[in-house]
Structure formats: structure tokens, C-alpha cells
Amino acid sequence: MNILEVKNxxxxxxxxxxxxxxxxxxxxxxxxxxxxxxxxxxTTFFNxxxxxxxxxxxxxxxxxxxxxxxxxxxxxxxxxxxTFQNIRLFNDMxxxxxxxxxxxxxxxxxxxxxxxxxxxxxxxxxxxxxEAYDILKxxxxxxxxxxxxxxxxxxxxxxxxxxxxxxxxPKILLxxxxxxxxxxxxxxxxxxxxxxxxxxxxxxxxxxxxxxxxVMKISDFIYVLDHGELIASGKPDExxxxxxxxxxxxxxxxxxxx
Amino acid sequence: xxxxxxxxxxxxxxxxNQVILFIAYVVLTGLGLFLLPDSTIAFLLLLFSILxxxxxxxxxRVKWVTGIVxxxxxxxxxxxxxxxxxxxxxxxxxxxxxxxxxxxxxIVVGFAGLLDLGFIAFFAVGAYSYAIFASGxxxxxxxxxxxxxxxxxxxxxxxxxxLVASLFGILxxxxxxxxxxxxxxIVTLGFGEIIRILLNNMDHPLNxxxxxxxxxxxxxxxxxxxxxxxxxxxYYIALGIFLVVIYVVRKLEDSKLGRSWKAVRDxxxxxxxxxxxxxxxxxxxxxxxxxxxxxxxxxxxxKQMFVDATSxxxxxxxxxLVMVILGGMGSVPGVIxxxxxxxxxxxxxxxxxxxxxxQMSTDYGIEIPAALSPEKMQLLIxxxxxxIFALYRTQGLIPxxxxxxxxxxxxxxxxxxxxxxxxxxxxxxxx
Ligand SMILES: Nc1ncnc2c1ncn2[C@@H]1O[C@H](COP(=O)(O)OP(=O)(O)O)[C@@H](O)[C@H]1O
Ligand SMILES: [Mg+2]
Numbered sequence: 001m002n003i004l005e006v007k008n009x010x011x012x013x014x015x016x017x018x019x020x021x022x023x024x025x026x027x028x029x030x031x032x033x034x035x036x037x038x039x040x041x042x043t044t045f046f047n048x049x050x051x052x053x054x055x056x057x058x059x060x061x062x063x064x065x066x067x068x069x070x071x072x073x074x075x076x077x078x079x080x081x082x083t084f085q086n087i088r089l090f091n092d093m094x095x096x097x098x099x100x101x102x103x104x105x106x107x108x109x110x111x112x113x114x115x116x117x118x119x120x121x122x123x124x125x126x127x128x129x130x131e132a133y134d135i136l137k138x139x140x141x142x143x144x145x146x147x148x149x150x151x152x153x154x155x156x157x158x159x160x161x162x163x164x165x166x167x168x169x170p171k172i173l174l175x176x177x178x179x180x181x182x183x184x185x186x187x188x189x190x191x192x193x194x195x196x197x198x199x200x201x202x203x204x205x206x207x208x209x210x211x212x213x214x215v216m217k218i219s220d221f222i223y224v225l226d227h228g229e230l231i232a233s234g235k236p237d238e239x240x241x242x243x244x245x246x247x248x249x250x251x252x253x254x255x256x257x258x
Numbered sequence: 259x260x261x262x263x264x265x266x267x268x269x270x271x272x273x274x275n276q277v278i279l280f281i282a283y284v285v286l287t288g289l290g291l292f293l294l295p296d297s298t299i300a301f302l303l304l305l306f307s308i309l310x311x312x313x314x315x316x317x318x319r320v321k322w323v324t325g326i327v328x329x330x331x332x333x334x335x336x337x338x339x340x341x342x343x344x345x346x347x348x349x350x351x352x353x354x355x356x357x358x359x360x361x362x363x364x365i366v367v368g369f370a371g372l373l374d375l376g377f378i379a380f381f382a383v384g385a386y387s388y389a390i391f392a393s394g395x396x397x398x399x400x401x402x403x404x405x406x407x408x409x410x411x412x413x414x415x416x417x418x419x420x421l422v423a424s425l426f427g428i429l430x431x432x433x434x435x436x437x438x439x440x441x442x443x444i445v446t447l448g449f450g451e452i453i454r455i456l457l458n459n460m461d462h463p464l465n466x467x468x469x470x471x472x473x474x475x476x477x478x479x480x481x482x483x484x485x486x487x488x489x490x491x492x493y494y495i496a497l498g499i500f501l502v503v504i505y506v507v508r509k510l511e512d513s514k515l516g517r518s519w520k521a522v523r524d525x526x527x528x529x530x531x532x533x534x535x536x537x538x539x540x541x542x543x544x545x546x547x548x549x550x551x552x553x554x555x556x557x558x559x560x561k562q563m564f565v566d567a568t569s570x571x572x573x574x575x576x577x578x579l580v581m582v583i584l585g586g587m588g589s590v591p592g593v594i595x596x597x598x599x600x601x602x603x604x605x606x607x608x609x610x611x612x613x614x615x616x617q618m619s620t621d622y623g624i625e626i627p628a629a630l631s632p633e634k635m636q637l638l639i640x641x642x643x644x645x646i647f648a649l650y651r652t653q654g655l656i657p658x659x660x661x662x663x664x665x666x667x668x669x670x671x672x673x674x675x676x677x678x679x680x681x682x683x684x685x686x687x688x689x
Contacts, residue, residue, distance in 0.1 A: 050531060072530035082531055090524035093517070094660045101521045105533035107514050114513035115506060125514075130675055133668040146662040168532060 009058035036225035079171035091150030102167030295340030354496030362550030368588030370543035371523030376450020382570035384419035384555020409480030423552020424545035472566025586654025
């Protein structure tokens, strides 16, 4: 069953076409990778799904319902959460608070209740903190609970972004280059974490990534973008041997020379 | 401040020593004020005990009770022996009023990260809402009702002032939310000026505010038959509201809404991606921040018994902002200290300096240039302070600290919760 359907999605910035006529079907509970050279339009694609950008044309359907025209926070409330290529944490908040913000839409603690110190609100907040702590343990940040997010090392910041997104209990999780800037050991850990995440959260994952080892290892399906166009799609083995993909990555002539 | 706490760390590691030292300090400064009742310095030193209290390592509840006892009983009692009693309490009342206002602005600027240069407008709106109806002014345009309303309505007007101000906060918020950064500052500055100019001109065609004449003979509040007319009485009203405001701000800071504000401040795009509605969250900051100002506006109008637009100039907006920046953006204790420092500088230190200057000029026949008038001095001194803080202490007097949670406790609770889950699943499998 398809949880997300993208139909003829096009985005133009002035004269520049960032994505052109992209159509994708994302199966529920799958891990799908979107790959392609820099500037191919991958992040733009994520930005359209999460309503940061409005598509120039085309449609995005979540379980058959269009997301186009919604506000970013509404898309999030429909169960789509993301991480960012250029990390966007709440730097002056603690690591725990970052995760608590991730839980925002599932927290039923109205501020009026907080002011009145209603017992059930206190209970909700307490439970949320424990839950947030469990998430931090899961992404390996339990030693930094009270640290400001901005003070974390790069790899830790990436993991915190994933933790924060997990906290939202999304139906679809979009990861934009989660392994960027990580060393091989960190990347391997991350690969296992993402793979594990799918069953733990019962979530559909779409991932943009340049690390081919990671992509080939955990993806069920791969879409390849180049200059805003969808040039190939298929299972990892099909993509690995696809001529157009090799060409896009290595330049024209690479296939012939082989 | 760090020197201060370092000193205490060194000499008073144990709680017992701290208690003794603190009591000794309060007794000494209290005695000082008692013996030198007209010494502003003695009065300020006694007030300073609150700051020391903040740095002591007592239990939070003990600190609160001690602080309230000092402010509500000890300070007024000792000051009442002085000829300057009403002056001291006037300063206390002003500190309370401006603290609440600065805490309101701190929500907007410190928590939500929205620069507001016209914050005094909400104070004005609160002040006028009481002034109009608690004087004969309302009779000039209201077709029904008997005005002035009795002084007993003051208490209801505190709430009304808060509501009207938050309504204006939302009104300001709606157009302002489209702009950011410098533009936001300019639009809010304009808003503040528009409100002031409106208040100054709304005497025709319908006389609502009495224009530049201002509104006089405002009824003093009435508390079960007692007319509240002195600063020593208003002091308790200001203190009461101030305490409520601290409580509200403290609770909000660690609430879901407080986290949304900070998230929006730190990264708008990420905040939205986590399901936080931008507009609603920012409007809430404007509305709640403005409401504190509105409440204190009502108190101000009742205390002065006269309002006109000159009390709500751009300079006043800047002063509130200076309090926040000087104290430490986002830091509740910092902002309170900032407000206290600015008010005391303005009402005590600067007046003393200008008294001294005029003394000089009469004694020695020295011409004091106009640039050294207290008004100009004020701008100069606060300007210098801001520059110094921007350069050397950007975090303010008491920098903001995020609330730290007890990790050990979390660890325990997390283990307990895991055990519970296990029980549930294994129990489910058994049956
Ligand atoms: N906000 C924007 N305004 C103008 N051009 C943009 C904007 N965002 C992306 N682009 C352009 O769209 C193209 C695709 O960018 P992007 O989606 O970030 O690529 P990728 O993530 O695949 O590296 C690039 O040429 C980029 O310069
Ligand atoms: Mg990208």
C-alpha cells in the first residue's frame, strides 16, 4: 500500500527548475532513498513535502489526501516529520527540551493547566520527560540531557535531530543527509539506528544520502534525481548497475569508458 | 555577580553559616536604615539583601518565604520610621510596576525573540482604561452609566486592563508577524508612537481621552471601605501583582507554550516542522507579555490619579528594553534585577547627582551646561550602560540559564516505566 504519492511535482525558482515533473510512490513501512548529485533537487523535494515551499505544479498525497496548500506545522500534525541537511536544532535550549519540542503535537498540556498546577498536567509533563530521556538513550545522548544543543559535537547534533523527529511519532520520517560529516564508524552506527527505527516506530522512512554503502544496505527502493529530473528508480541492485545513474554521478562517457 | 557568589562559596560553604551571615546582613542594614532613616544608601543596602538571598543555597520555598517577609514586612516596617517613608515606598512601587512590565517584555523579546520597541503602549492602554472610567471622562462620550465608577471597581479593572492590553498585543501582532528583525523593531516602534499620538488627540470629534489635557481626578482604589491613596499602600498592590507575574512567568517558561516560544526564537523553520503554529505562538507571546503591562498600567493610573500621554513616550519603551537587556534577556531573575537597577538609578541616584550639581552651581556659582541636566544625563548614562553591556557582558547581569532536570531521577523513572511496560506485556501474554 502506498502511504505517500507524489504526482508530477515541479518547482521553479524564477527561471530555474529545481525539480521537474517528479512522480513517486512510497510504500508504507518502507525505507526509500532519494539520491543524486548536489543541486539535483532532493532537498527542494523534501521542502515541498513539508510545505516549506509550495510546488509550482503537481500534487502530494498522504493516504490519498492532498498536502498542498497546508502550513508546515499542519503537515507535521498529519504525521510527517523531518531532519535538516544544514542542522536546525534549538541551540539555546537543552538537549532534553529539544526532544520535548519534538513531542509538542502529542502533548496535551495546555499552559492554563500548567499555571493552575493541575495534577494531570504535571503528570503529562513528567511522563514526557521520561519518554524524552528514553529517546535520548536510544540515540546515545543520555549523557547530555542538560547540555545546550548548540554545544554538542557535530555527529551528536545529527543524532539529536533524529531523536527530536522520533519524538513526534511520525508516520513518515524524512532524513536529509543524516550521515553527512560523520566518520565511517559513526555512519555504521547510524545505518543500524535508521534500520532499527523503522520497526521500532512502525514508520515509513525517506532518506536523502550520499553515502552509497548506507543507501544500498538499508533501502528497499531508490529514486535517482539529476538536474531536477527523475532519471531512474528501482531496487538497490537495479540502481547499482543503471547506466544513466553511473553517468549522472561520474559524468558523460564514464559508461562507455568502462 | 560572580564575584559575589564566589565570595559566598568561599566563606559560607555550609548552609548554617549562610543563614547566620544572611540574617546578620539583614539586621545590620535594617538597623542602618533605622538609625539613618534618611539615607538612601541604607535603604538600597536593605533591598540588596534580596539579591544576596537569590544566590544563597537555600531550599527554593525557604527563599521565597524569606524574600516575601523582607519585602512585605521588614522593609516597609523599618522605612515607616523615616520621613522619606512615602518616597521609599514610591520607589518600591515603581520597581514593582516596572519589574512586571519588564517580565512581560521579556516574554516577547527574551523567550520568543521578537524585538518590541513600543512596549509602553500596552502600559498606556491599561492606564487609560482605568483612567477613563474611574473619572468623569467616560461621561463625556458614554451614553449610559454613571461615572466615575467607584474605587472598588479598581480590582476588576486590573483584569480588564490585562485583557484590553492583550487585545492590543494581538492587534499589534497581526501585521507585525509578517516582518522580521529590524523591520519588526521599526513597526513596533511606530505602533508605540501611534498609540501615544492617538491618546494625545482623541479629544475630538468624540472626547475619549481628553487629549493633551490628560485625565485628572481619577478615583483612588477602594479596599473594603479603605481608600488607597498612599504609596505605602500601593506598594502592596504592586508587590502582589509582581509576585503573581513572577509565578506565571516561571511556570510558563517550563510549559509547553514556553518551549514553543523558545523553539520559535531559536529556529522558526524547525519549530514549524515540529508542529508549532508560528502565528498562534507569537501572538500568545505578544498577548501575555502585554497583559502584565496592562495590569500595571491600571495601578499606575490609580496611583498617579492623573494620566496624560507624556508618561508613555518612546523613552519609556526604551527604558523597559534596557531593563531586559541589562538584566539578561530571557533570564527572569536578571530582568527583575535589571528593572530594579534602572528604576533606582533613575529615581534615586540620578536625582541625587542632579541635586548635587545644583548645589554646586549655587555654592560656587558654576554654570552647569544644559547637557548635564538630569534628563539628558539619563539618556547618556543608559546609553553608555547599553554600550558597555553590548561589548563586555552581552548576557546581562544574571545570564539566562536553562532549567536543568534531575538526570538521576529521570534514569530511575525511566527504569520503572520500562518495568511497568514489561509487566503489562507479559501479563497480556499470560491471560
Ligand atoms: N530558495 C531557493 N531559491 C532559489 N533557488 C533554489 C532555492 N532552493 C534551492 N534552489 C536551487 O534549486 C536547485 C536544487 O537545490 P537542492 O534541492 O538544494 O539540491 P540538493 O538537495 O539535491 O543538493 C539548486 O540549483 C539550488 O540552487
Ligand atoms: Mg540537499
